Amino acid sequence: MKKSNLRIFSISLIVLLLITSSGILLGSWYLKNLEVTVKAKFDGQTWRFPSKIYSDSYLLYVGMHLRLEDILEKLRRLGYHETKTAPNGKGEYRYQRSSGLLDIYLHDFNYPTEPFKGIPVRIKLQGTAIDKVENGITGQEMFSLELEPELVTGLYENVWQERRLVVLADVPPLLIKAILAIEDERFDRHMGVDPVGLLRAIWVNLRAGAVVQGGSTLTQQLVKNFFLDSERTLSRKMKEAVMALIVERQYSKKEILENYLNEIYFGQKGSQGIHGIWEASQFYFSKPLSELSVGEIALTAGLIRGPNNYSPYRSVEAATRRRNVVLAKLRDDKIISRRQYDTALREALPHRDLVKVTNDAPFYVDFLRRELAENYSNDKLTAEGLRIFTSLDLQLQKIAERSLFDGLKRLEATYPALRRRGEEDSLEGAMIVIRPQTGEIKAMVGGRNYQKSQFNRVFQAKRQPGSIFKPFVYLAALMNEGSNGKKYTAVSKVDDSPFIWNYDGKEWKPGNYNDEFYGTVTFRRALEKSLNSATARIAQDVGIRRVRDLAHRLGIQSSLPAVPSLALGSAEVTPLEVAVAFSTLANNGVRTRPLTVKQVVDHNARVVEKRDVRVEKVVPAQTAYLINHLLKGVLDRGTAESARRAGFTRPAAGKTGTTNDYKDAWFVGYTPDLLAVVWVGFDNQSKLGLSGSQAALPIWTDFMKRATAGTPVTDFVPPPGVRFVEVDPLSGQLATLNCSSFVREAFAEGEEPTVTCALHLGEPLPNSRPE
Amino acid sequence: MISTKQRKTPVRLLQRVAAVIIVLAVYGCAPQPLYRRPLTPATAKPRSLPAPKPAPSSPPSSAASESPRRPLLEEANIREQDLKTQEKATPPITTSKETSLPPSVIPETFIPSTPPPLADDSSLLAKIAPGTPPQRAASLRLSEEGRMLLGSGDYAKALNRLERAIAIDSTNAYGHFLLAKAQYGLKRYKESLNFLEVAESRLRGEPFWLAEVYALRGENLRALGMADRAEDSYTKALSINSGNRTASEALSRMQSDGSATQR
Secondary structure, eight states: OHHHHHHHHHHHHHHHHHHHHHHHHHHHHHHHHHHHHHHHHHHHHOOOOOOOEEEEEEEEEOOOBOHHHHHHHHHHTTOOOOOSOOOOSTTEEEEEEEEEEEEOOOOOOOOSSSSEEEEOOEEETTTTTEEEEEEEEEOOOEEEEOOOOOEEEESSSSSEEOOOOOOOSOOHHHHHHHHHHHHHHTTSSSSOHHHHHHHHHHHHHHTTSSSSSSSOOHEEEEEEEEHHHOOOOHHHHHHHHHHHHHHHHSSSSHHHHHHHHHHHHEEOOOOOOSSSSHHHHHHSSOGGGGEEEHHHHHHHHHHHOOOOOOOOOOHHHHHHHHHHHHHHHHHHHHHHHHHHHHHHHHHOOOOOOOOOOSSOOHHHHHHHHHHHHHTTTTHHHHHBBBBBEEEEEEEEEHHHHHHHHHHHEEEEEHOGGGSSSSSSGGEEEEEEEEETTTTTEEEEOOOSSSTTTTOOOSSOBBBBBBBGGHHHHHHHHHHSSSSTSOOOOTTTEEEEEEEOEEETEEEEEEOOOOOOOOOEEHHHHHTTTTTTTHHHHHHHHHHHHHHHHHHHHOOOOOOOOGGGGGGGGSBBBHHHEEEEEEHHHHHTEEEEEEEEEEEEEOTOOOEEHHHHHOEEEEEOOHHHHHHHHHHHHHHHHTTTTTTEEETTOOOOOOEEETTSSSSSSEEEESSSSOOEEEEEEEEOOOOOOHHHHHHHHHHHHHHHHHHTTTTTOOOOOOOEEEEEEETTTTTOOOOBOOOOOOEEEEEEESSSOOOOOOSSOOOTTTSSSSO | OOOHHHHHHHHHHHHHHHHHHHHHHHHSSSOOOOSSOOSSSSOOOOOOOOOOOOOSSOOTTTTHHOOOOOOHHEEEEHHHHHHHHHHHOOOOOOOOGGGOGGGGOOOOOOOOEEEEEEEOOSSSSSOTTTSHHHHHHHHHHHHHHHHHHTTOOOHHHHHHHHHHHHHEEEEEEEHHHHHHHHHHHHOOOOHHHHHHHHHHHOOTOHHHHHHHHHHHHHHHHHTTTTTHHHHHHHHHHHHHHHTTTHHOOOOOHHHHHHHHHOO
């Protein structure tokens, strides 16, 4: 060999060695990197679990009135499906119109305080009322039953994924066998990559002329789901194979399988991805894994190949075909017996409607997130799988949204001037619904369209309340003595004529609506007709500081300047504050704290927070009753009378509110069980030009009519110490037989009138003596 | 293969049954105490017996039928700091002649003698009659469930039932009382007092329950360290129902503590 050739050979050898060693080094570095990635994923926290927000549960009790369509709608939203025969599985129901029987096989549900195992129940309806509730197994009568809370939404970070972890021991062995049989038969024998399986898949695909079988092992599928995208390139496949080998070297088959069962994709629920077999079992069958039938197990295993193609929500036929393929495979492999196979084949897959979780209460959820943010970081909320139980009533929420949306649309149709140009200048509204007894916020609509504006006017918009502030003046008057030791009652005389209130060297002159003054009127009439001048005189007599202090005590938190115009609602407040303050009146003078979050439960089912109902008695029950009795007159005879004409006939109290410059229209109204506040106006404070009774009251009326339909009619119950007397509405004295009309008025005991009517002298009415 | 958990269960069950039998046997043979300990330990320093108070001037039901005066604003929102001031304004409350005995000769069981003990009216199911409105009936049943759960010490479940009960029927004063009891059990004394205030205004016509309210208020005040006010509340309870055990036992204990201190 020539010297030059030897030299070339030597150089080539060195280069080759260098390249090889560099390759080995680089390869090792790359492999080490992959290994670190794999280990980090497996050993660290593998998944993010969004917290889930639930509505309040729904209590049904004997004697309760309900609308059938509401309860059936509720069942559908909860994922129950109707059957023709008696329900024999959890999540089924049947309604027999002829006999009024509603049979429900209740779901299991882990309530914060106790787990509930689903049982069949039978509800006998008599007209619109529940006549009887029976346990379907024991036949024992029940006085009430609870329908589980509805899932409102999850709190996600970026990716909307639903998942709940299972351990291998909790998975039915048949399900594991079925998944292995259909996805990776040789799982126990390969090292992460299965050349035999790959060759067989190639052969099958070549024969079929299409890709009908994949050659990926479970380990490869897991690696793909964990780290890689779904593009079909050689480099991705190579990487997948290498990582699968690393995984197999580092972890046991059991660990790999458990990760796989928790990670695998099982389809879509709207915009949420369903991951893991626990979620799949809930999503497709509304059952825990342990209760899946052989047929359901086969379908679950079969869904992995193409969850969206074989989904029973999409096509029952396609799902059935796929299930049968898996069943045949299980039979052939002798995993199930011939008999099990035949029985499973006969299982009919019910058609079910997909109930998407679309967050029907976005404003409520935003408000809730703010409340939760005080105690929980965003990371905790979006990753640790908390279950948050709230006071939300989705039924009322939907009604509130619809009432507000329809109401604003109607207003624009009736008053075209309200249709302004530009996004920033559109008619807006807000509504909040509270259960006064407990302070639970049952519904919240912070604006007309959440997609367009997430500004939540219920608690973020401070607006002048106008006349809805007046009841605080009248309440202060009922609770305090006037300047001359005068005690106000419903029949006290008040002067409604122009006057000037001098304060701090300034003058303030309240004007009436349309500049109409009524002269001497009763306390009641001044409130029912919302007379500014009379109200201002009462406020002056009682003292504006007392009015302010009382408003704070009732629940108004915004700063309230003690100036005369406060009496007519000049200080800005939020609809939420108004709702809390009036709830105190509706709840017999007992203030409750507003409640959205009721309980927070962690992923180990441990209650980490419970917010109880909190009460504080701030107004004597008798006085609260008196003001409610007066405010009932607002609906019966006063500025909100149109609610009666519109068909809302239940006992209710309320107050309209219009600001001086017609920028804000309000209505707050309540029955003893439900309170709603409606605000209508423009965000940019431009003139609305409508009163509370024109703009807000129709929305409130529409809501209350729908919300209370079917529920029992309740009235405010007078507490001990309240006396009723029939009085002449003009004189305010005991009605006589000669009085042309009379009012049955409520008084605190000892304050009722004792003199008969001086305007209509005669014999007193038989009932006009105090009871 | 039987798991460890499965193997242990029967053994543990037997152990528990045996333990229960032993406890029952010992308890059954033991002499009954003259009084039970109050539900909470007193946080106030033991003090001497208060000065004797005048005998009741009105029958026990007078507190219930007392003519209600429309309270002024200042009275409506009674807070902790107001309670002491208000106490001074409250007329002295009745005790029987026995209480005028010097502390050293006070019998351990203190019961004012005037009013006869009232029949136990604690069952809420008994308040459901055929004409009871369904809402009321459901609320009472839930309250009864809550009462049972309170009895077994399960406050979380009890709160759940009781909150539902008042949500269905806000005028259910028993529900408010039981919520007060639950809050007391959870050592939230101020919350408990708030619920009691709501309950009191609605229970004026029911002496048995009104006495329960005063007795529980006494317990809360005692736990808050307001021994004087607690004692007044217990006394008020006994002036309505001399059979109120909570009040009589608590008073006896306070008095024996007081006499022990003097000795």
